[in-house]
Amino acid sequence: MTNTNLDRLKTLLAEVDDLRKASTILFWDQRVMMPPGGAQARAEALATVGRLTHEKFISQEIGDLLGELDEGDYDYESLEASLIRVTRRDYEKAVRVPPELTGEMRHSAAIALSAWGPAKQNSDFKALLPHLERNLELRRRYVECFPKQAETYDVLLDDYEPLMKTAEVRAIFDTLKEELRPLIREVADAGEVDSSFLHGDFDVQKQREFAFRVVRQFGFTDDEWRLDETPHPFMSSPGEGDIRLTTNYRPTELNSIFASMHEFGHGIYERGVAPELHRTPLGTGVSLGVHESQSRSWENLIGRSRAFWRHFYPSLQETFSEQLGEVDEEAFYRAVNKVHPSLIRIEADEVTYNMHIILRFELEQELIEGRLAPKDLPQAWGERMHEYLGIDVPDDARGVLQDMHWAGGSLGYFPTYSLGNVISVQIWERLKEDVGDVDDQMERGEFGEIREWLRSHLYVLGRKFTPQETIERVTGSRIDSRPYVRYLREKLAPQHA
Amino acid sequence: MSVEVESPPLERLKGVLAELDDLRHAEAILDWDSRVSMPRQGAAARADATATITRFIHERFVSDEVGQLLEELAPLERERGHDSFEGALVRLTRREWERARRVPPELTGEISHAAGIAVAAWDEAKAASDFPSFVPHLERMLELKQRYVACFPPTESPYDVLLEDYEEGMTTAQVTQVFDRLKRELVPLVERRGGEAGDDAFLRGPFPAEAQREAGRRVLTAFGFTDESWRLDETPHPFAQKPGHNDIRLTTHTDEGDLMALFSTMHEFGHGVYEFGVDPTFARTPLGTGASAALHESQSRTWENLVGRSAGFWRWFYPQLRAIFPGVLGDVEEERFVRAVNAVRPGPVRGDADEVTYGLHIILRFELELQLLGGTLAVRDLPEAWNAAMKNYLGVDVPDDRHGVLQDTHWAIGLLGYFPTYQLGNVISIQIWERVRADLGDVEEQFAHGEFAPVREWLREHVYRYGSMYPPQELLRRITGAGLDPEPYIAYLRAKFG
Numbered sequence: 001m002t003n004t005n006l007d008r009l010k011t012l013l014a015e016v017d018d019l020r021k022a023s024t025i026l027f028w029d030q031r032v033m034m035p036p037g038g039a040q041a042r043a044e045a046l047a048t049v050g051r052l053t054h055e056k057f058i059s060q061e062i063g064d065l066l067g068e069l070d071e072g073d074y075d076y077e078s079l080e081a082s083l084i085r086v087t088r089r090d091y092e093k094a095v096r097v098p099p100e101l102t103g104e105m106r107h108s109a110a111i112a113l114s115a116w117g118p119a120k121q122n123s124d125f126k127a128l129l130p131h132l133e134r135n136l137e138l139r140r141r142y143v144e145c146f147p148k149q150a151e152t153y154d155v156l157l158d159d160y161e162p163l164m165k166t167a168e169v170r171a172i173f174d175t176l177k178e179e180l181r182p183l184i185r186e187v188a189d190a191g192e193v194d195s196s197f198l199h200g201d202f203d204v205q206k207q208r209e210f211a212f213r214v215v216r217q218f219g220f221t222d223d224e225w226r227l228d229e230t231p232h233p234f235m236s237s238p239g240e241g242d243i244r245l246t247t248n249y250r251p252t253e254l255n256s257i258f259a260s261m262h263e264f265g266h267g268i269y270e271r272g273v274a275p276e277l278h279r280t281p282l283g284t285g286v287s288l289g290v291h292e293s294q295s296r297s298w299e300n301l302i303g304r305s306r307a308f309w310r311h312f313y314p315s316l317q318e319t320f321s322e323q324l325g326e327v328d329e330e331a332f333y334r335a336v337n338k339v340h341p342s343l344i345r346i347e348a349d350e351v352t353y354n355m356h357i358i359l360r361f362e363l364e365q366e367l368i369e370g371r372l373a374p375k376d377l378p379q380a381w382g383e384r385m386h387e388y389l390g391i392d393v394p395d396d397a398r399g400v401l402q403d404m405h406w407a408g409g410s411l412g413y414f415p416t417y418s419l420g421n422v423i424s425v426q427i428w429e430r431l432k433e434d435v436g437d438v439d440d441q442m443e444r445g446e447f448g449e450i451r452e453w454l455r456s457h458l459y460v461l462g463r464k465f466t467p468q469e470t471i472e473r474v475t476g477s478r479i480d481s482r483p484y485v486r487y488l489r490e491k492l493a494p495q496h497a
Numbered sequence: 498m499s500v501e502v503e504s505p506p507l508e509r510l511k512g513v514l515a516e517l518d519d520l521r522h523a524e525a526i527l528d529w530d531s532r533v534s535m536p537r538q539g540a541a542a543r544a545d546a547t548a549t550i551t552r553f554i555h556e557r558f559v560s561d562e563v564g565q566l567l568e569e570l571a572p573l574e575r576e577r578g579h580d581s582f583e584g585a586l587v588r589l590t591r592r593e594w595e596r597a598r599r600v601p602p603e604l605t606g607e608i609s610h611a612a613g614i615a616v617a618a619w620d621e622a623k624a625a626s627d628f629p630s631f632v633p634h635l636e637r638m639l640e641l642k643q644r645y646v647a648c649f650p651p652t653e654s655p656y657d658v659l660l661e662d663y664e665e666g667m668t669t670a671q672v673t674q675v676f677d678r679l680k681r682e683l684v685p686l687v688e689r690r691g692g693e694a695g696d697d698a699f700l701r702g703p704f705p706a707e708a709q710r711e712a713g714r715r716v717l718t719a720f721g722f723t724d725e726s727w728r729l730d731e732t733p734h735p736f737a738q739k740p741g742h743n744d745i746r747l748t749t750h751t752d753e754g755d756l757m758a759l760f761s762t763m764h765e766f767g768h769g770v771y772e773f774g775v776d777p778t779f780a781r782t783p784l785g786t787g788a789s790a791a792l793h794e795s796q797s798r799t800w801e802n803l804v805g806r807s808a809g810f811w812r813w814f815y816p817q818l819r820a821i822f823p824g825v826l827g828d829v830e831e832e833r834f835v836r837a838v839n840a841v842r843p844g845p846v847r848g849d850a851d852e853v854t855y856g857l858h859i860i861l862r863f864e865l866e867l868q869l870l871g872g873t874l875a876v877r878d879l880p881e882a883w884n885a886a887m888k889n890y891l892g893v894d895v896p897d898d899r900h901g902v903l904q905d906t907h908w909a910i911g912l913l914g915y916f917p918t919y920q921l922g923n924v925i926s927i928q929i930w931e932r933v934r935a936d937l938g939d940v941e942e943q944f945a946h947g948e949f950a951p952v953r954e955w956l957r958e959h960v961y962r963y964g965s966m967y968p969p970q971e972l973l974r975r976i977t978g979a980g981l982d983p984e985p986y987i988a989y990l991r992a993k994f995g
Binding site for chain 2: 032038048
């Protein structure tokens with residue numbers, strides 16, 4: 001009997017997953033393929049498929065099945081127990097939010113996002129302000145759907161980093177703040193690293209070829225992957241055996257290579273999820289933080305390492321001989337790892353990046369708790385940028401308006417970026433213990449063993465366990481910022497030696 | 498306490514239909530993506546996702562709720578009449594709902610399952626030119642189609658039920674009459690013209706793909722293609738699709754050894770511009786698409802043949818094409834080129850057929866389908882019957898089944914009753930074209946100046962904008978003042994091919 005119930009649950013969940021895949025492909029198509037004229041019809045199709053997915057998931061039948069099924073009947077480690085456990089948690093969260101509120105949030109986000117573009121363009125914060133206020137009000141109503149937590153922000157965070165508490169994040173970020181601020185100053189005192197050659201004339205077709213060469217060496221194959229171009233790079237996995245990355249080629253810089261490696265990290269995580277988890281809610285990465293740990297691993301721990309460039313720099317230099325002919329490998333390595341406070345998060349280096357995140361994390365808490373009014377955001381932003389990074393914000397376009405997250409209604413998302421950095425190094429340390437000669441392998445352009453280690457230790461797990469359990473299984477410890485701080489200190493040591 | 502206000506049934510019906518259209522939009526993108534952009538290994542997961550969406554669409558549509566709404570809306574339908582948007586919407590929805598309700602979901606599932614297996618078997622059978630291996634699959638499909646027919650009230654011919662799926666109101670008797678008339682005309686015409694020596698070695702290129710794409714883009718742009726609302730991609734088999742309003746997607750297949758891509762691009766443009774021209778207020782309703790398969794084909798053939806193979810068109814475009822391919826076409830005069838792309842050359846393959854022989858390829862298939870469904874021809878005897886008809890109608894000896902009975906995918910995927918709409922499209926295209934010329938005068942002179950907007954706008958105004966508001970034969974009557982009539986087409990062929 002129980003088995004029949006479980007099979008029925010799996011069938012229903014598989015259908016829900018199919019609908020999610022349809023949304024994924026509609027979204028991908030919208031950004032990569034769709035003629036602009038199709039936007040209105042696409043918005044409607046996405047809304048309908050999204051609503052149907054939600055309705056199918058919170059159906060009475062799934063509720064009844066969960067009522068009858070008991071994860072305790074199965075071994076904790078088993079697929080069955082995980083499936084019931086995770087579905088129950090998702091379900092209990094999903095049924096708390098009235099569909100009208102979800103609809104209002106989606107609608108408000110869509111309108112705010114379309115206002116955000118021009119507001120950023122014109123550096124006109126006032127134009128976005130009413131939309132932010134509306135989003136915030138809806139977020140408060142959203143929070144009220146859930147049982148009271150130690151902190152209001154806990155509810156928001158849980159959507160992106162399940163079971164993570166604001167207090168835990170704060171503790172981690174406080175350590176980072178304490179360690180990184182002096183580090184940033186030390187680096188600044190040591191003098192400017194020359195990175196002028198990273199700005200110049202980099203033929204887009206050659207960049208494309210190089211980006212493909214790198215990801216192919218990582219494990220990209222035409223059978224299962226795509227790499228396209230969009231203004232904002234992203235990864236999408238619309239089904240088993242189908243992983244899609246995008247990157248952005250700018251004719252004046254080489255960012256496309258790092259963006260491609262970053263998205264590859266997201267993609268290889270999805271690709272590595274155990275096949276038996278497909279078409280279930282378990283068949284994807286466990287949290288945004290852990291996902292980001294993998295994009296940052298492939299972008300930074302691999303893609304900005306000395307060993308990586310020892311392998312790839314000669315061919316890069318040859319490809320762009322005009323720009324890089326006179327630049328030696330060490331100078332190039334230093335330039336792509338240059339630490340330098342700047343205004344824009346997505347252009348920030350590995351170290352200062354975290355300060356951008358911490359600033360947003362703090363402001364988000366103040367906003368949701370009502371300690372900061374949206375209208376006062378620009379001022380608060382400016383003050384904190386000055387305090388944390390020592391720079392003055394010239395205008396709102398390069399300040400509070402730079403990211404689309406808040407316009408899109410995402411509050412609680414930002415911290416996962418830095419958590420990803422922290423987790424990435426925890427995992428990397430374990431990997432290095434097991435694999436041993438990681439640097440030698442990368443110098444030879446070999447990434448198979450690294451990829452395989454990550455797959456068999458992390459990627460296969462999908463959402464079988466909680467994020468925290470997952471991190472513990474892979475690294476043997478809870479989330480911990482010390483390895484990350486150590487990594488940054490070691491990496492930057494020679495820079496100011 | 499708020500009072501639930503019951504929305505009028507029409508609003509509720511439109512709500513349900515809009516949601517269904519959104520799901521069809523998703524289904525269309527899943528399909529388009531699987532043919533254009535999906536990595537190969539994504540196929541299995543895609544098949545699951547598509548099957549789920551398709552089933553949800555069906556379940557939602559055949560629901561009692563829709564039936565109840567249709568019942569409530571019957572008075573409104575009578576009151577407003579079928580000339581109104583509301584009346585037409587209810588009429589069409591009722592027709593589709595009643596047809597969909599008659600077919601048990603299990604049978605629909607069996608047919609799509611059998612089609613999935615048969616198409617894979619057909620692929621292999623075709624590659625190996627091995628008809629016997631395909632026989633059981635076709636027999637199974639035929640049996641399922643007979644069961645499908647049995648779901649409907651008896652008609653004069655069982656084939657009527659299949660035709661009705663693609664061409665509302667069309668009967669086997671009507672098609673037979675039209676095709677018999679065409680046959681009497683076409684067979685002797687092919688005999689007269691088919692033996693002429695060809696002067697077209699230059700049509701075999703080579704034509705570099707990128708240059709062909711440039712040529713295709715120029716033609717499409719002149720026709721009305723814009724990046725704002727259209728795409729053009731490459732696929733092995735060209736097709737056109739409209740996932741949603743203002744999102745028209747064409748594909749083409751470029752082979753460096755011929756210029757077929759140019760003609761197939763114009764063909765697909767015809768399908769696309771029809772969909773593009775449907776009244777925008779019909780979006781997200783079942784009225785928001787072309788009236789029938791034959792009407793659609795009439796427009797693809799119009800842009801491919803009546804525009805794209807006309808002397809006026811080439812007076813405008815040939816100098817450009819020649820400049821794009823100076824090596825191959827430098828010595829070829831315009832007249833010679835136009836003659837070559839309009840040559841009558843009997844061959845075994847429908848996809849390569851010219852305007853004259855094409856009709857006979859279709860008639861042959863229609864006749865064989867009738868016999869198969871009527872039980873007067875056994876599946877295993879198909880190759881013999883096929884080859885005999887090819888010899889009779891076109892004087893062609895079929896070299897093997899790959900170039901014979903196995904050439905098309907239609908039967909494998911369960912499309913029985915579809916073929917006739919291709920040729921009906923040719924017939925209708927000329928009926929409409931006569932009206933175009935009556936209103937616009939010497940359109941070829943416009944083409945010669947690269948002007949296609951007057952013709953496109955005339956077609957939009959008189960054909961495209963109506964979408965599926967009227968049953969196809971009624972629409973045809975509104976446009977041309979007459980019912981389906983092969984005579985204008987015959988006159989056109991006589992004038993063009995003598």
